[in-house]
Amino acid sequence: xxxxxxxHCLRGVVSRELLRFVHQRSRFVAALVxxxxxxxxxxxxxxxxxxxxxxxPYQTYVLYEVYIVPxxxxxxxxxxxxxSSLSMVYDREMGSMRVLLVSPFPRWFLLVxxxxxxxxxxxxxxxxxxxxxxxxxxxxxxxxxxxxxxxxVVTGFMVGALGMLLSTFVRQLENFAGIMNFVIFPMxxxxxxxxxxxxxxxxxxxxxxxxALNPFTYAVEMIRFAMYERFHAVASSISLVTALVLLGLAxxxxxxxxxxxxxxxxxxx
Amino acid sequence: MDSRGVLQRGExxxxxxxxxxxxxxxxxxxxSGEPVLxxxxxxxxxxxFAVLLGPNGxxxxxxxxxxxxxxxxxxxxxxxxxxDLGRHAIQAHARMGVVFQQPTLDLDLTVRQNLTYHAALxxxxxxxxxxxxRLQLARVEMPExxxxxxxxxxxxxxRRVEIARALLxxxxxxxxxxxxxxxxxASRRALVDHVxxxxxxxxxxxxxxTHLIDEVHPGDRVIVLHRGRIRADGSVTEVASRxxxxxxxxAFDRLTGGAER
Numbered sequence: 001x002x003x004x005x006x007x008h009c010l011r012g013v014v015s016r017e018l019l020r021f022v023h024q025r026s027r028f029v030a031a032l033v034x035x036x037x038x039x040x041x042x043x044x045x046x047x048x049x050x051x052x053x054x055x056x057p058y059q060t061y062v063l064y065e066v067y068i069v070p071x072x073x074x075x076x077x078x079x080x081x082x083x084s085s086l087s088m089v090y091d092r093e094m095g096s097m098r099v100l101l102v103s104p105f106p107r108w109f110l111l112v113x114x115x116x117x118x119x120x121x122x123x124x125x126x127x128x129x130x131x132x133x134x135x136x137x138x139x140x141x142x143x144x145x146x147x148x149x150x151x152x153v154v155t156g157f158m159v160g161a162l163g164m165l166l167s168t169f170v171r172q173l174e175n176f177a178g179i180m181n182f183v184i185f186p187m188x189x190x191x192x193x194x195x196x197x198x199x200x201x202x203x204x205x206x207x208x209x210x211x212a213l214n215p216f217t218y219a220v221e222m223i224r225f226a227m228y229e230r231f232h233a234v235a236s237s238i239s240l241v242t243a244l245v246l247l248g249l250a251x252x253x254x255x256x257x258x259x260x261x262x263x264x265x266x267x268x269x
Numbered sequence: 270m271d272s273r274g275v276l277q278r279g280e281x282x283x284x285x286x287x288x289x290x291x292x293x294x295x296x297x298x299x300x301s302g303e304p305v306l307x308x309x310x311x312x313x314x315x316x317x318f319a320v321l322l323g324p325n326g327x328x329x330x331x332x333x334x335x336x337x338x339x340x341x342x343x344x345x346x347x348x349x350x351x352x353d354l355g356r357h358a359i360q361a362h363a364r365m366g367v368v369f370q371q372p373t374l375d376l377d378l379t380v381r382q383n384l385t386y387h388a389a390l391x392x393x394x395x396x397x398x399x400x401x402x403r404l405q406l407a408r409v410e411m412p413e414x415x416x417x418x419x420x421x422x423x424x425x426x427x428r429r430v431e432i433a434r435a436l437l438x439x440x441x442x443x444x445x446x447x448x449x450x451x452x453x454x455a456s457r458r459a460l461v462d463h464v465x466x467x468x469x470x471x472x473x474x475x476x477x478x479t480h481l482i483d484e485v486h487p488g489d490r491v492i493v494l495h496r497g498r499i500r501a502d503g504s505v506t507e508v509a510s511r512x513x514x515x516x517x518x519x520a521f522d523r524l525t526g527g528a529e530r
Contacts (some may be wrong), residue, residue, distance in 0.1 A: 012389020016375070016382070021381035023377035096373045102337045104362040110390075188280025 009105050010113045017117035021124075024225035031125045032132075035072035039133060043068050055196050057228040069138050070224035071193025073126050074216060077152065078159045080122035082184055084114075085163025091171050101254075107252045111164065115247070118163075119156030126152055142249060144227040154217040154239050162175040168253040191217040215242040288351030288439050289314050290364075290442040290474030291336075296345035298331055302497070305331045306497045309345070313439060313476060318468045320485050321478040323494035325500060329478040330370065333446045337367055351442045363391065366435030366473075370446040372427055376420040380406065380430055384437060391438040399436075405433035409463065425456030432464065436473070443467075449484065461486070470496045482518045491517060493524050500524040 016065035021028065026186040034240060047064040058066070091097040100110055130145065140148075166179055191214045192200070211217050219242075225232035286494040296309040306328045323329050326382040335342045336349075338358060347354040349361040374383050381402055387433055388398030406412050409429040419427060428448055435443055445464065449457040461484050468475045477484070485491060491508045501508045501524055505517050512520035 004394070008389050008392050008394055011395075012386050015389075016378070016386045018374065019378055096335060096375070097385065098339060098367075098369055099373045100390065101327060101339065102362055102365070103365055104359045105390070105392065106359070184319075 006105065006109065009103065009109070010116070011112070013100075013113040014117040014120060017121055018201075021121045027083070028096060028125065031076060031083075032129060032246055035081065035129055036132060038068065038072055039065060039136065039138070055198070057225045057230040057232075059228075065136075066138050067196070069130075069133050069140075070227055071188075071191070071220050073129065073148075073152070073223050074193055074220040075188055076125050077119075077122045077155050077219075078184055078188060078216065078258070080162040081156065081159030081161075082126060082166075082179060083163075084118035084121075084160060085167040085170075085179070088114075088164060088167040094114060102254075107254060109192065111251055111254055112247070115157055115160040115164065118160045119153060122156045122160075123149070123152050140227040141229055144229050147229055148223055148226040151219075151222045151236070151239075152228035154236070154243055155223060158215065158239055158246060159220055161243060161250045164250040165246055165253055168250070172250055187214060187216045190214050191220055193217075193220050215239065218242070276424065277330045283365050289348070290317075290350055292346075292348040292351075293332075294346040294348075296332075296335065296342060296343065296347065298328075298335060298342055300331070304497055306335075309494075309497075309499055310490055311499065311502055313442070315474050316468060316472040316473045317490060318465060318477065318486070318488075319474055319490040319492055321492050321494055322480070322482070322485065322521060323478070326496075327480075327494045327525075328497040329480075329494060330446060331497075333369075333444060333478065334365075335446060336365070340361070343434050350455050364441045366438065366440040366443045368428070368435050368443070368445040369432045370448075370450060372431070374419045374427055374430060374434075377418060379395070379416050379418055380411075380422070381415045383430065384434055389435045393438070395459050402433075403490070405436050406430070408436070408467065414466045423456070424452050425460060428452065428456075428460055429463065432460075432467070436467070436471070441474060441510050443473050443475045445468060445475065447478055447480070449479065449481065485517055493521060495525040 040153045043065040055062075055067075088097060091100075100114070101107065103110055127145075162183075166183065170179065188194075192211060193216070195203075197211060197217070198210060200211055215238060218238040221232050221235040222239050225235065291313040293312075294310050296306055297304065298306040309321075309332065320415060321329055321332070331340070334340045336347055336354070337521040338354065342355070347361075350364040351362065352360040375386075378386070381399070384402035384406070385395065385420040388401060389395075393401070403415065405414065406415055409432055411426060411429060411433075414422065414426065414430070422430065431448075432443075432445075435445075443464075448464075450461055452460065465478065465482065465486055467473065485505060487505055489505060490507055491501065491503065493497060493508065500512060501520070503511065509515065509517050509520045512523050513525055514520035
């Protein structure tokens with residue numbers, strides 16, 4: 001086995017994920033409708049109440065719709081990451097996780113391939129969303145749509161690795177609702193996705209502190225700055241480090257000797 | 270994790286012919302303090318069809334989980350084609366094909382997409398993957414199903430696709446964990462006969478776990494597992510006569526049912 005065979009393995013995992021995505025049209029529609037409802041209904045309604053004052057990286061006063069688009073991009077990736085963690089629990093119950101894990105390739109490589117596949121799916125969703133937002137009138141500079149790509153990769157890995165890690169703790173599919181309530185919602189609402197941090201601080205200092213500790217805040221800011229052709233070094237480094245730490249923990253958790261799999265997972269007897 | 274250097278060495282040097290396809294020595298495993306498997310030892314050679322016979326809860330699935338590295342074992346040794354699973358998992362897994370108890374095909378994908386996905390997981394180039402998919406599908410006598418969605422296949426056909434998938438990388442060892450679950454009697458019979466034929470024709474070693482005595486062929490080797498221990502190991506006639514029974518069914522009842530009461 002050589003480098004080329006690693007490439008074949010990666011391509012196989014990615015194309016399976018894309019094929020499955022193509023076949024699950026309802027999942028795609030749901031993934032798009034969610035942020036679009038926020039954009040069309042929530043943002044349009046709140047724009048009167050919540051005009052966002054001038055804030056970095058925007059050059060001028062921006063409408064609320066413009067402000068929340070990067071946050072909604074993060075939301076798409078967050079949901080997608082959790083969705084793949086759900087599918088990993090499902091795969092484990094259904095056994096296809098085992099098919100992946102009996103591959104002779106090193107386990108870290110299989111898990112990274114899986115994460116990359118999920119990230120690519122989320123990036124496809126993000127660009128379709130951004131295209132609709134563009135037509136609606138939320139338009140970033142064209143270069144921003146290219147520059148945002150690395151930020152989307154980092155965010156995809158971060159939330160995907162988080163989902164992967166969580167999937168080792170979830171014993172059954174039914175417990176997944178808990179992840180919705182205790183992971184997705186707090187991560188999204190307690191971040192700078194909906195309001196800038198300085199505005200949150202005016203409202204509640206405690207919430208501000210939580211949001212400032214929330215890695216999702218930094219992912220959203222990284223995306224926001226990249227979209228407007230700026231590089232937010234602090235946000236990007238925090239996001240990258242978080243992604244790597246979560247990835248390391250997820251790989252550890254899927255290690256048969258040390259991880260959670262020894263205690264949980266398949267095996268009816 | 271194993272380095273790639275080790276992997277390349279393993280690629281060039283094929284396993285010696287006299288190494289058993291599967292070798293289990295003194296294997297033990299506990300699950301939250303309760304022993305599930307206790308000092309299991311057996312060898313399986315190329316072309317040998319062994320039925321791992323045991324009632325539900327005997328530890329069959331646990332044994333499979335250890336061989337497939339879902340769980341790590343701390344006690345004993347597993348070797349596949351002479352490669353230590355604990356130290357050289359990559360070479361060991363490259364020589365093993367598995368059919369799990371639960372169906373594991375992607376229903377929305379075609380037969381070919383399922384097979385080439387598995388080929389990619391074994392590092393095969395796309396052209397080679399498609400060639401082998403055609404070959405193995407022909408061997409399980411369903412070449413015309415290549416482009417069909419798995420969802421449109423019957424239970425027995427899905428199982429045969431899974432067997433083709435498990436043999437795609439031409440392993441020395443084929444593991445099947447209760448593969449007839451959910452099949453009707455005719456498909457069950459056909460599947461048992463089919464894997465026997467594959468074993469004979471391709472010289473692959475087969476470990477077939479079941480609790481159904483009628484899946485045993487007269488020429489098979491039988492390993493009776495009960496409460497985590499091997500109660501008997503030998504040919505059908507040996508196991509029967511050693512248990513003082515006229516037939517293998519009676520021997521199985523004595524070896525397992527007897528211990529129950």
